[in-house]
Amino acid sequence: MNQRTPVRLPLALWAGVTALLLVAPTLVVIPLSFTERRSFSFPIEGWSLQWYERFFTDPRWYGALGTSIAVAIGAALVATVAGTLAAIALDRARLRYGWLIRALLLLPVVVPQIVAAVAIFGTYLGWGISGTPLGLLLAHIVLAIPFVVIPVSTALQSFDPTLERAAAVLGAGGWGRFWQVQLPLISPGVITGFVFAFVTSLDEVVIAYFLQTPTLRSLPVQMYSSVTVETDPTIAVASSLMLVFSTIVILLPRFFAARRRRLLKAKETP
Amino acid sequence: MHTSARWSALLLAPAVLLVAICFVVPIGSIVLRSFTEPELGLATYERLFADPTTLRVLGRTLLVALGAVGLCLLFGYPYAYLMTLVGPDMRAVLMVLVLVPFWTSLMARTFAWVSLLQRDGPVSALLAFAGVPGVTLLGTAAGVMIGMVQILLPYMVLTLSTTLSRIDRGLLTAAQSLGANRYRTFFQVYLPLSLPGVFAGSALVFILALGFYITPQLLGSPRESLIAQVIGVRVERLVDFAGAGGLSLIVLLTTALCLAAAVLAFRPVRAMLGQGGDRR
Amino acid sequence: MSKTNQSPGAPAATLQQTGRSVRLSGLSKHYGDFAAVDGIDMDIRAGELLTLLGASGSGKTTTLSMIAGFTTPTEGTVLIDGEEITRVPPHKRNLGMVFQHYSLFPHMNVRTNVEFPLKQRGVPKAERRRRAMEALEVVELAHRAQARVTELSGGQQQRIALARALVFSPSVLLMDEPFGALDRALREKMQMEVRRIHRELGVTVVFVTHDQQEALTLSDRIAVFERGRIEQVGTPEDLYERPASLHVATFLGESNLLPGTVDGGVFVTRSGSRLSAGSAENGPATLVVRPEHVRVQPATGTGAGIAATVGEVVYLGADKRLVAVTADGEITARIAAAEGYRPGDDVRLGWEPGAAAVFPG
Numbered sequence: 001m002n003q004r005t006p007v008r009l010p011l012a013l014w015a016g017v018t019a020l021l022l023v024a025p026t027l028v029v030i031p032l033s034f035t036e037r038r039s040f041s042f043p044i045e046g047w048s049l050q051w052y053e054r055f056f057t058d059p060r061w062y063g064a065l066g067t068s069i070a071v072a073i074g075a076a077l078v079a080t081v082a083g084t085l086a087a088i089a090l091d092r093a094r095l096r097y098g099w100l101i102r103a104l105l106l107l108p109v110v111v112p113q114i115v116a117a118v119a120i121f122g123t124y125l126g127w128g129i130s131g132t133p134l135g136l137l138l139a140h141i142v143l144a145i146p147f148v149v150i151p152v153s154t155a156l157q158s159f160d161p162t163l164e165r166a167a168a169v170l171g172a173g174g175w176g177r178f179w180q181v182q183l184p185l186i187s188p189g190v191i192t193g194f195v196f197a198f199v200t201s202l203d204e205v206v207i208a209y210f211l212q213t214p215t216l217r218s219l220p221v222q223m224y225s226s227v228t229v230e231t232d233p234t235i236a237v238a239s240s241l242m243l244v245f246s247t248i249v250i251l252l253p254r255f256f257a258a259r260r261r262r263l264l265k266a267k268e269t270p
Numbered sequence: 271m272h273t274s275a276r277w278s279a280l281l282l283a284p285a286v287l288l289v290a291i292c293f294v295v296p297i298g299s300i301v302l303r304s305f306t307e308p309e310l311g312l313a314t315y316e317r318l319f320a321d322p323t324t325l326r327v328l329g330r331t332l333l334v335a336l337g338a339v340g341l342c343l344l345f346g347y348p349y350a351y352l353m354t355l356v357g358p359d360m361r362a363v364l365m366v367l368v369l370v371p372f373w374t375s376l377m378a379r380t381f382a383w384v385s386l387l388q389r390d391g392p393v394s395a396l397l398a399f400a401g402v403p404g405v406t407l408l409g410t411a412a413g414v415m416i417g418m419v420q421i422l423l424p425y426m427v428l429t430l431s432t433t434l435s436r437i438d439r440g441l442l443t444a445a446q447s448l449g450a451n452r453y454r455t456f457f458q459v460y461l462p463l464s465l466p467g468v469f470a471g472s473a474l475v476f477i478l479a480l481g482f483y484i485t486p487q488l489l490g491s492p493r494e495s496l497i498a499q500v501i502g503v504r505v506e507r508l509v510d511f512a513g514a515g516g517l518s519l520i521v522l523l524t525t526a527l528c529l530a531a532a533v534l535a536f537r538p539v540r541a542m543l544g545q546g547g548d549r550r
Numbered sequence: 551m552s553k554t555n556q557s558p559g560a561p562a563a564t565l566q567q568t569g570r571s572v573r574l575s576g577l578s579k580h581y582g583d584f585a586a587v588d589g590i591d592m593d594i595r596a597g598e599l600l601t602l603l604g605a606s607g608s609g610k611t612t613t614l615s616m617i618a619g620f621t622t623p624t625e626g627t628v629l630i631d632g633e634e635i636t637r638v639p640p641h642k643r644n645l646g647m648v649f650q651h652y653s654l655f656p657h658m659n660v661r662t663n664v665e666f667p668l669k670q671r672g673v674p675k676a677e678r679r680r681r682a683m684e685a686l687e688v689v690e691l692a693h694r695a696q697a698r699v700t701e702l703s704g705g706q707q708q709r710i711a712l713a714r715a716l717v718f719s720p721s722v723l724l725m726d727e728p729f730g731a732l733d734r735a736l737r738e739k740m741q742m743e744v745r746r747i748h749r750e751l752g753v754t755v756v757f758v759t760h761d762q763q764e765a766l767t768l769s770d771r772i773a774v775f776e777r778g779r780i781e782q783v784g785t786p787e788d789l790y791e792r793p794a795s796l797h798v799a800t801f802l803g804e805s806n807l808l809p810g811t812v813d814g815g816v817f818v819t820r821s822g823s824r825l826s827a828g829s830a831e832n833g834p835a836t837l838v839v840r841p842e843h844v845r846v847q848p849a850t851g852t853g854a855g856i857a858a859t860v861g862e863v864v865y866l867g868a869d870k871r872l873v874a875v876t877a878d879g880e881i882t883a884r885i886a887a888a889e890g891y892r893p894g895d896d897v898r899l900g901w902e903p904g905a906a907a908v909f910p911g
Contacts, residue, residue: 011348011351011352012352014345014348014349015348015349015352015364017345018345018346018348018349018423019349019364019367021345021420021423022367022368022370022371022420022423022424022427023367023370023371025379025382025383025386025420026371026374026378026379026382027382028382028385028386028392029378029381029382029385032385040384040385040388040391041388041390041391042385042390042391042392042395078288081284082284082285082288083285085281085282085284085285086281086282086284086285086286088281089277089278089279089281089282090282092278095275095278101282101286104286104289104290104294105285105286105289107289107293107294108289108293110477110525110529111293111297111481111522111525112477112478112480112481112498112521112522112525113481113482113483113498114481114482114483114498114501114502114518114521115297115300115481115501115518115521115522116293116296116297117483117502118300118501118502118504118505118511118514118518119296119297119299119300119301119515119518120292120293120296121505122296122299122300122303122505122511122514123295123296123299123300124296138288138292139292141288141292142288142289142292142293143293145285145288145289149285199373202375203375203376203377205376205377205484206483206484209484210505210506220375220376220377223377223378223381224377224484224488227381227384227488228487228488235381236381236385238378239375239377239378239381239382240378242374242375242377242378243370243374243375243378246370246373246374246375247370247374249373250366250369250370250373251366254362254366
């Protein structure tokens with residue numbers, strides 16, 4: 001290792017403040033979710049699980065959770081298949097307008113959410129799919145495609161093309177090469193893409209807000225209206241669950257990676 | 271391997287058709303409506319610009335977005351810089367601290383700010399303790415800014431840390447061996463090398479800030495609305511798709527301009543620093 | 551060394567076969583105006599080990615790639631045992647191939663890598679496993695069948711790649727600079743291994759290399775490539791003793807080059823020495839003679855040959871290497887270790903008329 005620049009105290013302190021700013025504010029939702037009163041106010045005087053009970057018994061809440069999960073799974077599956085195929089085509093064929101197609105596929109991340117939302121609302125209204133599960137699903141698929149294309153393209157860049165030649169000369173046809181060699185080797189990128197797509201759909205508020213009907217509400221939209229229309233501490237429960245979920249998503253792969261490293265180390269020094 | 275044009279067209283078709291039909295067509299059609307409704311022409315734009323609030327909202331939105339960029343840099347740069355100095359374990363911890371909020375539901379985080387900034391909430395109490403009693407930030411521009419910066423900060427840190435981690439620290443040692451002191455080394459060597467990341471992160475935060483809807487809607491007030499809220503109101507309350515399309519075009523053009531500037535700024539800076547060939 | 555179930559060297563019976571012949575006729579590959587391969591004709595005999603030898607960019611790799619089916623020829627045909635396969639996709643050609651960087655599948659272990667080609671051919675699982683283990687025994691790595699490929703050394707990986715290329719008894723084995731990434735000692739060991747396997751299994755091998763020593767060591771025959779064409783095809787001895795061009799003469803082994811002119815069957819060096827030119831045509835020419843054919847004699851009397859002064863004598867054990875300075879430059883000779891020439895001695899250099907070759911230019 002080359003010598004390390006010493007970390008000066010002011011820098012460390014400022015970074016500590018930043019870390020606190022990043023993480024601490026969101027944590028406030030956890031105590032709020034156990035409050036006894038029907039308000040968001042502090043300090044919390046009595047504790048109860050009533051809002052958790054409500055979350056899992058009130059059809060508006062667990063229904064919204066079900067809608068969100070169903071749409072997120074559907075959108076992530078379709079976006080992962082479509083995005084992976086597109087990334088493969090863009091990687092292999094040196095298409096003259098490949099950059100243009102790539103730019104098109106990445107467009108949904110660049111366009112400001114509010115513009116996408118009102119545009120999609122206006123058009124889907126005309127097509128009669130606003131307020132339907134299909135409309136929400138289509139919007140979320142499109143929004144999630146860039147989040148698949150990016151990690152799969154990265155995985156493809158580190159894929160050694162001579163492996164495909166080797167597979168071909170050893171007798172594997174197009175399908176065999178794809179299923180037995182290429183897909184297993186880019187699968188980390190595909191899985192990452194699926195997770196990105198799933199979380200993107202699960203968290204999306206603005207489009208879902210414009211496409212909602214009283215019967216079709218995703219969880220974030222239900223949360224939104226529980227702040228604006230009524231003061232319902234069940235939102236704190238939903239927020240806490242979301243926070244726990246995202247923490248698991250972040251920590252799980254790191255946990256497995258650390259365990260694999262430990263196992264490898266143990267294998268080397270029996 | 272040889273992939274025929276027909277095969278690649280087939281592989282591209284689902285994604286391209288989905289994005290084109292379900293995304294590009296809606297955007298195109300709402301922008302088109304701003305030129306065709308109620309009749310062909312620029313009437314919508316005349317109407318929008320005749321209304322003094324349009325320009326005021328636009329100006330306010332740009333200011334808020336710029337402010338968010340500035341504050342994100344103020345917090346994000348030192349943090350990303352620290353990430354390059356510490357050991358791998360500490361770096362992983364710092365990274366998780368960025369990624370958890372990054373992946374946490376926007377709605378959950380905005381709600382957290384609603385409860386923190388509310389009347390007699392924890393932030394008010396903290397301010398009162400510091401000697402500034404009776405302040406409620408919920409429903410003010412300051413409140414919007416605080417929430418936005420906290421929500422956008424991970425984007426800035428992630429973009430910056432990618433660039434900063436690639437800077438060769440040997441260059442700094444070299445500069446110091448040539449007699450530059452710590453501050454000169456930082457401002458004349460390190461900072462210029464990090465500019466591509468600064469540009470990219472700033473462009474990203476700026477674009478996201480322009481389109482922010484939920485956070486200002488919940489943390490701000492209708493009297494100080496941003497362009498995203500005005501677009502929302504046009505569609506939701508006034509059913510004025512033409513007006514919303516016109517404002518959308520303005521936001522889209524600003525975004526495109528900003529992206530183009532970031533791309534252009536990237537190239538000369540990169541070429542100048544000879545960092546170009548990192549693609550294979 | 552590793553222990554294997556069979557005695558070392560005993561070939562696995564199922565892997566033994568009769569190799570097939572390959573015929574390339576009028577084969578060309580153009581990229582725009584550039585001809586990577588420019589109309590080559592060649593017969594590769596059944597069961598032989600033929601090396602495509604040349605510098606990088608000479609067309610040898612493109613030729614191999616056209617045999618494998620990765621590259622479609624602009625013109626010409628590829629035939630295996632008389633059957634045309636020019637446009638047959640690689641996976642239907644039934645060829646084995648070993649790549650420079652092993653190209654083992656990193657997500658499979660050693661045995662599943664070797665089973666891969668059998669799986670593509672629909673061989674049942676038990677049979678697949680048995681044959682994979684046999685192939686691994688041929689390369690003496692059966693004991694590493696369960697290992698991850700990334701745990702193996704470069705030499706072991708290349709032996710696995712060899713087993714994988716042989717396990718399905720391909721009609722022809724293609725090897726693309728397979729030992730380029732290995733160090734010298736390992737490379738020589740692997741060359742011996744390839745010779746042994748080739749002899750035992752009887753497979754036809756087409757071997758690409760830029761290393762002339764490797765080509766001489768391994769080959770039944772060598773095809774020397776230069777600028778997309780084949781300069782000469784022949785046994786190592788043919789090429790070494792009877793090179794067809796100046797390029798072949800200098801590419802293989804060590805040579806002395808003397809510039810001069812041919813005039814009526816006589817080669818005249820720049821300084822005016824007159825030597826036999828055989829049947830070479832009149833005009834500017836270069837005379838090529840191998841060091842071991844140069845005879846060194848004391849400079850007594852006025853016999854035929856070139857007058858020279860001994861510059862350097864290096865003792866090499868079996869023989870000595872003597873560098874003589876002449877009016878036409880330095881000439882290297884190999885002499886018996888017993889000869890007692892010292893630097894500064896005046897000598898006379900000569901050779902049998904048939905031992906030197908004269909090429910125009």
